[in-house]
Amino acid sequence: MTHPRRIAAAEEVAAKDSQGRVRVVVDPDPTGPPTALRTANPSWNCVGDAATHHIVFQDDVLLAEEFFAYVEKTAAAVPGEAVAFYEGWEGRNSGVVRLGALTGEHWAYAIDEHVPSLALMLPADAARGYARFAAEHGDGWPYDVVIQRYLKTLDIPVRLAVPCTVDHDDVPSLAGNSKHGWRRATLFSSEVVDVTTYTCASFSVVPFYQYGESKCAVRGDARWEYLDTDRYLRRIGLAERCDGDFADAGTVGAKGEAGLPAVVRRQVWLTAFATGAVVAGLTERDPDPETAGAVMDSLGPGGLCEEYTGAELLPMIPLIRELALAAFESGRAARRAGGDTTAPVTPAAGVVVTGGSPAFGEQLAGLLTDAGCGAAYAGQLGPEQDGDVRTLVHLGDPHSGHRVSDLLADAEKLGIERLVHVSSAAVYRGAGTGDRTEDSLSAQPHDAEARAWWDEEQECLRWGGETGTPVQIVRVAEQVGAHAPLRGVLATWMLQAWTRRPMVLAEGRHHQVVDHRDLAEALAAVLAGPVRSPVYNVASARYDETEFAELAAETARRTPWEQAAGAGTPHTPPMSTALITAETGWQASAPVRNGARAQAQWLACDTHDHIPGAPRQDTDA
Numbered sequence: 001m002t003h004p005r006r007i008a009a010a011e012e013v014a015a016k017d018s019q020g021r022v023r024v025v026v027d028p029d030p031t032g033p034p035t036a037l038r039t040a041n042p043s044w045n046c047v048g049d050a051a052t053h054h055i056v057f058q059d060d061v062l063l064a065e066e067f068f069a070y071v072e073k074t075a076a077a078v079p080g081e082a083v084a085f086y087e088g089w090e091g092r093n094s095g096v097v098r099l100g101a102l103t104g105e106h107w108a109y110a111i112d113e114h115v116p117s118l119a120l121m122l123p124a125d126a127a128r129g130y131a132r133f134a135a136e137h138g139d140g141w142p143y144d145v146v147i148q149r150y151l152k153t154l155d156i157p158v159r160l161a162v163p164c165t166v167d168h169d170d171v172p173s174l175a176g177n178s179k180h181g182w183r184r185a186t187l188f189s190s191e192v193v194d195v196t197t198y199t200c201a202s203f204s205v206v207p208f209y210q211y212g213e214s215k216c217a218v219r220g221d222a223r224w225e226y227l228d229t230d231r232y233l234r235r236i237g238l239a240e241r242c243d244g245d246f247a248d249a250g251t252v253g254a255k256g257e258a259g260l261p262a263v264v265r266r267q268v269w270l271t272a273f274a275t276g277a278v279v280a281g282l283t284e285r286d287p288d289p290e291t292a293g294a295v296m297d298s299l300g301p302g303g304l305c306e307e308y309t310g311a312e313l314l315p316m317i318p319l320i321r322e323l324a325l326a327a328f329e330s331g332r333a334a335r336r337a338g339g340d341t342t343a344p345v346t347p348a349a350g351v352v353v354t355g356g357s358p359a360f361g362e363q364l365a366g367l368l369t370d371a372g373c374g375a376a377y378a379g380q381l382g383p384e385q386d387g388d389v390r391t392l393v394h395l396g397d398p399h400s401g402h403r404v405s406d407l408l409a410d411a412e413k414l415g416i417e418r419l420v421h422v423s424s425a426a427v428y429r430g431a432g433t434g435d436r437t438e439d440s441l442s443a444q445p446h447d448a449e450a451r452a453w454w455d456e457e458q459e460c461l462r463w464g465g466e467t468g469t470p471v472q473i474v475r476v477a478e479q480v481g482a483h484a485p486l487r488g489v490l491a492t493w494m495l496q497a498w499t500r501r502p503m504v505l506a507e508g509r510h511h512q513v514v515d516h517r518d519l520a521e522a523l524a525a526v527l528a529g530p531v532r533s534p535v536y537n538v539a540s541a542r543y544d545e546t547e548f549a550e551l552a553a554e555t556a557r558r559t560p561w562e563q564a565a566g567a568g569t570p571h572t573p574p575m576s577t578a579l580i581t582a583e584t585g586w587q588a589s590a591p592v593r594n595g596a597r598a599q600a601q602w603l604a605c606d607t608h609d610h611i612p613g614a615p616r617q618d619t620d621a
Contacts, residue, residue: 001036001043002059003027009169010059017068021048022057033500036117036143037134044122044130052079054127057166058118061086062188064165070192071121074161077198079123082151082158084110086118086166089186089302092217092226093160095208095275097186098295100162100201102279102287106193107200110158111217112224113605114144115151119166126154140499142557145604159200163187170310181305182313186298187291203282205232207274209303211597212263214270223359224606226482226598229270231370233277238334242273245330252323260319268300272324276331296324350388351375351527354407355395355422360483360516364395367520373527381410390417393523394460396424397485398452408463419471420526421460422519425512425537425572427453427475435576438475438535461534470531474523477539477575481516481595482602493552494600497559503549506564511548512539512574515590525586532583537575540588540595555593556600 002010004026014022025043032038036058047054053075064070067085074083087093092113100108110116122130133150141149151158164185206217207229214229233239246269251259260268279287300320301313308316353365353375361377368375375393380402392411396404411419428436430447444458445451457473464471478488485491489511493503514522522538543551549561580586 001025001027001039001056003039004030006059010057013057013059013061013063016063019068035500037138037141037146040117040143040147041131041134044127047124047127051124053121054124055119055121056117056127060169061119062167062169062190063119064188064190064192066192067165070165070195073195074198075121078159078200080156081123082115082126082156083121083161084116084119084158085121085161086164086168087116087160087186088118088168088183089298090181090183090210090305091116091302092206092208092210092215094186094210094298094302095206095217096203097160097162097164098208098275098299099203099206099278099282100160101187101291101295102275103201103283104285104287105199105201106162106195107159107198108162109200109202110160111203111206111219113148113601114142115148115158116160117144117147118168120147122151123156126151126156129154140501142498142604145498148605163189163193165189165192181308182301182310183305184298184301186302187295203278205274205278207232207271207278209267209271209299211594212267212303212307213594213597214267214274214303216274220362222362225363225366226601229274233270233274234370236277238273238277238331238338241334241338242270242331245273245334246327249323249326249330252326260316260323264300264304264316264320265323267303268320268323269327271299271303272296272327273331273334276328276333277335278331279328280332280335292325292328293321296321296328299324351391351393352381352389353377353393353395354379354381355397355400355402357483360485361395363481363483363516364393364520364523367517368393368524371521371524373524381407381414390415391420391527392416392418393420393422393527395422396453396456396460398456404456404459408460411469412463412467416469418527418531419460419464419469420523421457421471421473422523423457423473423475424453425475425477425539425575426450427457428575429572431573433573435574436537437576438533438537438579457535471534472526472531473535474526475535475537475575476519477512477514478572479516479519480513480540480592480599482598482606484516484599484602490548490552490596491599491603493549494556494603497552497556498600498604500557500559502560502562503552504564505545505549505561506571507545509545509571510542510574511545512542512572513592513596514538515540515588515592515595517590517595518588521589522580522584522586525584526580529584533579536580536583537577538580538586539575539577540590541592542574551593551596552600555596556603 010024014024027039043056087097093110096108134146138146167185167188168183204219208215216227216229216232218225233242297317300316353361365375365377427450429450445454460471496503518540
């Protein structure tokens with residue numbers, strides 16, 4: 001697939017197949033908005049009648065020697081799977097390739113993310129069906145997201161080649177991807193490896209470095225969870241060892257004026273340490289030193305390519321490699337010394353979380369547990385609830401279809417001794433401008449949306465007074481992070497940005513948000529002490545309209561903005577959080593940009609629905 005401006009490069013790729021089976025497909029509307037999706041449809045729709053498989057290349061690829069013979073063998077060996085011969089160093093799946101290489105695997109299954117589509121092979125029947133799916137469900141989403149969703153509907157797994165046998169020829173992107181920076185394969189071999197097995201590894205924990213942040217993908221019973229790596233290491237009991245070894249590493253990777261920034265050193269160390277711990281749990285063999293060095297060479301550029309230019313990254317690579325190799329060995333040693341650290345080290349659950357979507361409730365319970373407040377998610381209360389649970393955190397929502405009166409009746413039967421009801425800043429809608437304090441609302445609001453939230457709060461407070469059960473209300477700003485409710489302004493804008501629709505701005509608005517990690521820390525702070533005030537406001541940060549739109553565009557995709565006509569709907573005013581800080585010591589600390597990025601990725605890669613433009617909250621992959 002190519003554009004007329006790069007047809008010569010595409011023809012050069014096609015000529016590498018001595019049997020002449022590769023056809024060049026040109027963008028059908030080369031003057032239209034830049035998107036790979038438009039050219040992908042005819043590229044997947046030209047499958048040969050006798051073909052068993054179909055492979056689509058983008059035109060900026062470098063192929064390993066003897067690539068086509070290798071592809072033929074692969075197609076014959078794994079006829080029902082999708083095969084990606086390239087994985088960029090900037091993706092979540094770079095961590096999969098890295099683990100595969102360090103454990104001696106030739107193949108590894110991709111984790112949930114947009115499908116790497118620089119050189120992707122599908123079974124012929126699946127290839128023939130793609131164009132129709134994209135026409136019906138593409139809706140402006142990026143090409144690699146659409147094909148991920150398509151393969152999920154067919155239940156076709158994606159296997160990654162280890163090492164990659166295709167690399168990215170770093171030329172300016174015509175599809176608008178140059179803003180993602182310098183892009184290359186995680187580990188590229190210019191010569192095809194002599195593959196003797198097609199067994200494919202599947203990793204349940206995958207450390208990766210992306211957007212300057214160290215993360216771990218952790219597979220649960222129902223979905224993948226994407227944790228900050230330091231949080232994952234605390235869960236498995238290796239955080240102290242990691243921090244101690246990092247301090248002992250001293251100046252590794254910090255030599256002279258060209259040394260690495262402190263935040264880069266820390267995030268690189270976390271990623272490589274966690275990688276070492278995972279590898280030590282998978283194999284006792286030492287990795288090939290040359291391979292280990294090569295995958296650590298790509299670690300830094302992958303995590304930093306959106307922040308630094310290629311010229312800036314080049315002198316950083318050897319410093320990052322040195323630091324990462326030291327951290328990798330430290331993680332291996334820690335895992336070996338610590339025995340089986342795969343099971344999380346968690347306190348007993350004394351708190352039950354109810355309400356909300358299962359994905360968000362489970363996430364919040366995990367974050368509460370990380371904060372030292374052992375919690376479990378139950379959805380709805382019932383007689384099967386653990387008798388040792390005495391505290392209830394309920395995620396309120398007057399639009400959920402569940403009556404709060406039923407919850408309170410069950411809570412009374414179970415002997416719940418404390419209730420924290422998570423409400424919304426929407427209760428202040430229509431209450432004027434300026435920061436709202438907890439006591440600024442003393443009567444039922446006139447705004448219908450505010451009144452719905454108010455009525456739920458009042459029912460909880462009345463129940464507490466009647467039963468003698470302490471009840472506290474926590475009013476939260478618009479939630480930011482994975483599994484956030486889709487009704488928020490940020491989620492709405494992100495969906496518009498992902499699907500190339502203009503974001504609609506309203507002049508004069510101001511926004512407050514709360515990162516999910518801050519919400520969990522605030523709840524833990526409230527529960528750590530005695531009941532004081534009945535209501536607290538919780539928020540992480542505030543933005544004016546333009547700043548908020550910039551956050552959506554930066555973390556999702558650049559798209560035009562337009563001003564809304566007319567006055568629009570009532571808006572929620574900002575809240576003061578001084579009271580909860582004064583009484584519990586809680587202060588917002590989570591980096592909101594990090595949470596917004598997680599939300600944007602979740603909307604694109606981890607939610608799937610029959611209509612991709614409007615994913616349901618309960619359809620997390």
